[in-house]
Amino acid sequence: MNGTVELSLSSICGARLHHAIGEVLLSQQSRETAADISTVAIRVVGDGVHHFVGVGLSYPNHIDVVGSVGDYAFCGADNVEVTIDGDAGEFAAHSLRSGQVVIKGSVTDSLGSMAVGGLVAVYGTAGVRTGICLNGADVFVRGNVGAEAGYCMQQGTLIIGGNAGEKLGRGLRGGTIYLRGDVVSVSEDIEEQRLREPDRLKLGLLLLKAGIKTPSGKEFRVFRRRLDS
Amino acid sequence: MTNYESKLRRFRPRPLYERLNADLSLADETFDSSCVLKGASGESSLSWPSPMFLRQGVDSSCSEQMAALLGRLRRELGVSTYRSHDDSSTPDSRSLAAGIEIVPVYVNEYFQPATFHHAEQIEVQFFQGISDPNSHASASQARLTKTHWIPRMPRDISSIEQLSRRVDMLRQSSDQQGVLVGAAIAACSIYDDVRYIIDAGFDYVTLLTHITGELLTSQSLELHPVDSAISTATRAIQDSGRKGFSLLVTTPPARPSQAIDWFSAGVRAIGIDAMLQQFRPANTSQSGDSFGGFMGGYGRPSASRFEWIYDATEDFIEGLISECRFVGLDSLQQLDAS
Numbered sequence: 001m002n003g004t005v006e007l008s009l010s011s012i013c014g015a016r017l018h019h020a021i022g023e024v025l026l027s028q029q030s031r032e033t034a035a036d037i038s039t040v041a042i043r044v045v046g047d048g049v050h051h052f053v054g055v056g057l058s059y060p061n062h063i064d065v066v067g068s069v070g071d072y073a074f075c076g077a078d079n080v081e082v083t084i085d086g087d088a089g090e091f092a093a094h095s096l097r098s099g100q101v102v103i104k105g106s107v108t109d110s111l112g113s114m115a116v117g118g119l120v121a122v123y124g125t126a127g128v129r130t131g132i133c134l135n136g137a138d139v140f141v142r143g144n145v146g147a148e149a150g151y152c153m154q155q156g157t158l159i160i161g162g163n164a165g166e167k168l169g170r171g172l173r174g175g176t177i178y179l180r181g182d183v184v185s186v187s188e189d190i191e192e193q194r195l196r197e198p199d200r201l202k203l204g205l206l207l208l209k210a211g212i213k214t215p216s217g218k219e220f221r222v223f224r225r226r227l228d229s
Numbered sequence: 230m231t232n233y234e235s236k237l238r239r240f241r242p243r244p245l246y247e248r249l250n251a252d253l254s255l256a257d258e259t260f261d262s263s264c265v266l267k268g269a270s271g272e273s274s275l276s277w278p279s280p281m282f283l284r285q286g287v288d289s290s291c292s293e294q295m296a297a298l299l300g301r302l303r304r305e306l307g308v309s310t311y312r313s314h315d316d317s318s319t320p321d322s323r324s325l326a327a328g329i330e331i332v333p334v335y336v337n338e339y340f341q342p343a344t345f346h347h348a349e350q351i352e353v354q355f356f357q358g359i360s361d362p363n364s365h366a367s368a369s370q371a372r373l374t375k376t377h378w379i380p381r382m383p384r385d386i387s388s389i390e391q392l393s394r395r396v397d398m399l400r401q402s403s404d405q406q407g408v409l410v411g412a413a414i415a416a417c418s419i420y421d422d423v424r425y426i427i428d429a430g431f432d433y434v435t436l437l438t439h440i441t442g443e444l445l446t447s448q449s450l451e452l453h454p455v456d457s458a459i460s461t462a463t464r465a466i467q468d469s470g471r472k473g474f475s476l477l478v479t480t481p482p483a484r485p486s487q488a489i490d491w492f493s494a495g496v497r498a499i500g501i502d503a504m505l506q507q508f509r510p511a512n513t514s515q516s517g518d519s520f521g522g523f524m525g526g527y528g529r530p531s532a533s534r535f536e537w538i539y540d541a542t543e544d545f546i547e548g549l550i551s552e553c554r555f556v557g558l559d560s561l562q563q564l565d566a567s
Contacts, residue, residue, distance in 0.1 A: 055342050076339070097339075
């Protein structure tokens with residue numbers, strides 16, 4: 001480990017965070033020519049809630065955001081390892097391509113929308129339309145989620161550790177929803193299926209990856225696209 | 230549903246008595262054919278070297294040779310072009326000397342912000358994307374049916390506030406100060422769509438009235454008569470009260486004099502794909518388009534297949550400038566004030 005670099009979030013929202021990290025890593029490399037800059041950890045300290053933090057970010061370094069972030073946090077991020085020590089707004093990890101975004105607080109609506117790869121983990125609760133148009137990524141929410149979770153999902157995995165709201169899986173075309181708690185109503189587009197061994201294995205691996213230490217997976221129910229729909 | 234229709238205001242050439250003090254050496258000077266697109270905030274603006282764009286590569290497939298030609302048209306003739314959907318490269322930097330390259334973003338496809346880190350102009354395409362699993366977009370024929378151009382809202386957006394926030398996100402995703410974010414939409418419910426796009430905070434709208442297939446073919450599709458579309462859109466812009474909102478249109482095959490009427494009516498830039506298509510040499514057709522085309526292309530240097538596009542563009546620009554001088558214009562920006 002080559003230490004930690006600290007950045008202030010006050011002026012580096014949007015694509016500027018990508019460039020700011022690039023500059024910091026470049027100066028780090030020029031100081032220690034033999035250093036492997038991919039192991040430099042980045043600590044981003046917030047002063048208020050900023051929108052569009054980390055849009056298009058693409059650095060493999062561990063990035064720790066201290067404080068909450070606003071809408072579209074880490075939208076389109078690729079090959080990242082991010083931990084947010086707070087809450088996030090709408091469309092967190094939208095279009096995530098690869099890597100891992102862990103949000104220790106709660107998020108509002110449309111978590112992981114259109115994400116094509118990687119893992120988004122939320123330790124708190126999530127708002128409506130969690131995993132909307134999910135297109136290959138894995139989304140985990142430890143607490144409850146709002147209505148229409150998995151709306152128009154194409155592929156990928158949505159794991160809900162708490163309860164789900166109305167119309168779970170509305171418009172779902174592909175992918176899998178795992179639910180541990182209760183659900184207000186299930187949409188006609190999906191049906192509950194028997195939890196099989198591959199499901200348990202997949203759940204266990206994803207829960208471990210998300211940092212959950214009781215990955216038995218037995219208490220979960222599994223929902224997929226209704227076969228006759 | 231509101232649908233206002235009105236006649237297009239025609240440009241009035243400068244009469245003889247107003248040319249009394251005209252500089253006779255004007256014809257020898259370089260004509261200023263640039264146009265300016267202004268941002269929603271009024272602070273940012275982007276100057277285009279010429280008020281023309283080509284949608285080749287975004288509405289149709291783009292071969293390497295075509296991409297190279299589009300680069301030349303940008304650099305040497307100042308025609309703005311779109312980044313090809315297939316081009317996911319992430320350039321280290323952008324120079325305006327290389328011309329304007331518009332980065333398209335489809336409403337129902339995931340974003341790749343890395344590809345527009347340095348973009349000076351981003352355009353949201355409000356119709357089905359190339360990689361939509363329900364689309365048969367890979368077939369060029371499918372793009373020439375109205376089904377492909379049905380206006381669509383992003384599936385994950387449920388209010389104008391959310392759309393407005395997405396526009397802000399796109400602005401923040403480029404490191405270019407004052408990046409312009411526009412919307413491309415098929416001309417259908419023009420008045421309401423333009424008002425909605427203005428209210429959502431976009432900087433400009435590209436109204437698709439005419440869709441052109443690949444330039445090596447004669448395929449095209451008219452979505453709406455261009456004159457009526459322009460008058461309806463300009464009325465919508467006027468009614469919104471938004472200053473500086475720009476209107477761009479794709480046009481049918483036309484003469485330079487018609488283009489002046491459109492600029493005069495409030496159009497900032499025109500898509501000239503259809504105009505170029507009409508200059509397609511008779512013996513030029515795409516490989517696979519017909520047996521004759523395949524045989525005709527055999528043994529010929531492949532780069533020259535597209536050379537006529539460059540020549541036709543140059544001719545059209547010269548024709549437009551000549552027409553402008555004829556009717557008494559010193560620059561195209563004079564039309565903004567008329």
